[in-house]
Amino acid sequence: MTHTSIPSIMLNDGQALPAVGFGTYTLNGAAGVETIAAAISNGYRLLDSAFNYENEGALGAAIRKADVPRSLLHVSSKLPGRHHRFKEAIATVEESLYRAQLDYYDLYLIHWPNPSRGLYVEAWQALIEARRRGLVRSIGVSNFLPAHLERIIAETGVAPAVNQVELHPYFPQADQRAFDRAHGIVTQSWSPLGRASHVLQDPVIKAVADRHGRGSGQVILRWHVQLGALPIPKASSARRQIENISIFDFELSTQDMASIATLAKPDGRIAGQDPAHYEEF
Template sequence: MMTSIPEIRLNDGLTLPAIGFGTYKMNGASGVNGILSAIDAGYRLLDSAFNYENEGALGEAVRRSSVPREKLRISSKLPGRHHSYQEALATIQESLFRAGLDYYDLYLIHWPNPSKNLYVEAWRALIDARKWGLIRSIGVCNFLPEHLERLIKETGVTPSVNQVELHPYFSQEKQRAWDREHGIVTESWSPLARANKLLQDRTIKKIADAHQRSIPQIILRWHIQLGALPLPKSSSPQRQAENLSIFDFSLTDEEMQAINSLSHEDGRTADQDPAKYEEF
């Protein structure tokens, strides 16, 4: 039997499971089936985005599932092209219409797009949408400390979550420390580095062999012990279940340090530096 998943309490009181399910590129009927399989496996946090164009598939999976809606945590994200206040509000509403939901548990600004200088305006829209009951908790993705500082200074509202690229080749130590100091939970997108050469890494393989676990399980356990909330994605029921089975063992301090040592400054999987990257 799978060990129960711990919960994390956000700075606004909402609780999230310590691991979630990423849905990028899970679209149409196959996407519905993959997401439904994940719910059946035990995932309760489901991460989507307006730009994934699968909020409809996610909503359909939720409706088909035997798990009550209130037991799930459904998340989506605002795209960069709709950062202006009125467009942001309309997009949040459209996200709900697409999914057929009355509310999102978590809604995030997908990227800061600093050259457009509208992310504070988008944040004010999320604040109001939360007041009106469209969203339970609001956060951001890919925000650097300078972006977060400006949001907090100009609105007085601190994001509950900052979802960033995070994996052993790019451990985001400084960003995680900043988030933690300000009561922000760091979520990890691409926690397995999109299944690149990380899954053949010799250092991690040695640790996996010592624990008789798979390399993905070791990596996901590393995220948990860092205090980050990983969002792995898989369409395979077997891998979905395997990725959840990480709460009945621990990595030693030496093993954590060995994995930490794999990180490097240019460890991003693509050239997506939030200081300059633009998402629309």
Template sequence: MEKSVPEITLNDGVTLPVIGLGTYKLKGNQGVKAIQHAIDHAGYRLLDSAYNYENEGTLGEAVRSSSVSRDELRITSKLPGRYHSYDLAVMTIEESLYRANLDYYDLYLIHWPNPIQNQYIEAWQALIDAKKKGLIRSIGVCNFLPEHIESLVQETGVKPSINQIELHPFFNQASQREWHEQNQIYTQSWSPLARANDILQNSVIQQIANDDNKTVSQVILRWHYQIGAISIPKSASPDRQLENISIFDFSLTQEEMSSISQLTKPDGRINKQDPAVYEEF
């Protein structure tokens, strides 16, 4: 395995590792220990949180407890739907920083567009202004459809650096990923392992794993890397953390990649959260 995780450069010049640690449900002292282990022993440098995960404080404590300097890490949080109005968004970004006891976030995202509420352009302007103040290094979105992003750019002239979307072999988002690539926006995968046991038992992926002498999770995460997506698998287990990041000593063939991509389903979303109508608060 390579000693370091490869990095990509976003459209604003900020660099990110191609795989990071999801921290959903990692809280309290146990959460601190899990995240600290991921940093110190498994080599994670990208850490993904959100205001609504209610663990920004846990993440900040893990960062301060780790042996890695802050400037080597890339820390993400996200703005919840109930705070999309401009003034509330500004205060929430500040509160996110207070909770984590950080001076800045490397990446801050709008968690969902909430198109019925339709205030995401206000929220985006708040992120733009927070970046100008030095509170955020890079700004992006989650779960935005192309039409939502086009509205942002039309109204503000500022393009997101990243769009974090549900992405896994059962829902591979090929057309959305192609649109991102055409518009110089990086794709980041949430729930890259689909949060479900059925994908880990899938016979197609299991056969590839057997052939390559890897685990099913490693094959799936390698697939994410080879389609050009940044994955953020979550695990509190030290062994699983190391397993998930150890994907750079093998490659999937074109045939293997195609076999995995063909597992996608039209209704492959885990919780049927369609960004065209879903409202997150």
């Protein structure tokens, strides 16, 4: 498997991202470096991190360890809620770069809107400035609802390139995806396999997987791709890393997609983290 097998998704700012990425949440320290470096060796070119994961240093070490030029990698991190004020946000992006020992991030997101504090527009203005300064190439948000997106676009005239949201078969986010698409925003999927949920064992998923001779995870990730979402699964074993990236040589039928659509729940969030109320600092 090589990265050339992964198609690209164009962003609204002219940059492009691979159509599947690698999540690094909980991958820390020396073990994290090994796992992330293995993912790069196994073909991943989009690496998703966050200031709050406390692993930007491990990510940078893995990039230096891997035998792949930095220019071929797309590296992402996220701004924590406690640093939404303009000056703090700029300093945090700089600190993210120092931690990873990188010259730029390919993508930087606001991690959560934290609406009760009401500073996410200021944070967005800071990311616009960080992009202007060359600290980041593309800017986006995470866990933003349509109301939050409408506000930052109205107040700055700049639409995010990406909105990373919880998205899996139990919570397919049809309305959010439609809103993002209408505004030229790429939807990224966190917990694409339903972290700690039973979606991988779901009989509906297993039946589709059996029909295709594929693993349940591959079917779910293929479902994301066909929805137009960009999944960022995490996997520690080399076998699972390779499986998760080997999803571009088969296609789910309309019937398969309809079957998976029946799994949607009104609020299928894994941990009830509704961005209208949930906040992370």
